[in-house]
Amino acid sequence: MQSAKELVRKELSHNLKDCADSSMPSTSEQPGSSTEQKKPGLLDFIKQRRPNTNLTASAVNILRMYLETDPQNEEAEITKAAESVGAFWSSNKHLAPLNTIALKYLAIPATSVPSERMFSKSGYVLSSRRSRLQADAVDQICFINQNYDLLETGKV
Structure with missing residues (x-):
């Protein structure tokens, strides 16, 4: 990990x-521009130079x-x-x-949907089947459940 x-x-x-890719100028040609060749200007090499x-x-x-x-x-x-x-x-x-x-x-999320979802998941974890869980264990289970997709794909 x-x-x-x-x-x-x-x-x-x-x-x-x-960001660097989006700031690069596009090289697509416009219609009608292939017949007219523009002379290179004095400082055109600066525009063409890509920062290395x-x-x-x-x-x-x-x-x-x-x-x-x-x-x-x-x-x-x-x-x-x-x-x-x-x-x-x-x-x-x-x-x-x-x-x-x-x-x-x-x-901070603009809606309360993720927090409501979290409360319903913790309510399920604290059901009568799992009444012996400590508060720390419930917090850890809910945290892992909420962030499982980040752990699985390696995104954080």
Whole structure:
């Protein structure tokens, strides 16, 4: 099983790759443009040059920068971040690719359906057939049941 850092690094490099692929200009030709050849401009080579960056190294660097933020020196920012997540990400814009992952996994659902589903599952676990289960065991069973799809596919 992979560590949380490895899974975040993989997803971050995948997000960076998707972002780089979407920012590349399309090479499809428009009708009628094949007969007219445009002369290359003086600075056209800049548009054609693709940045040669290692996306895995970029993901590792972003993750390292996030993990190395020193909470003792930034207590005022952490207090603000506790009040507003937006304040944290606005003060740490250099970690923007990590923001998408944070929003994906740390966002509060807009509806109460997942929590209601969780209560009904825990009610089933605590049925009369399983009355000897301790509260910790019920919490663990419900957590595994809720996140089983993440464990099975290796996504986190």
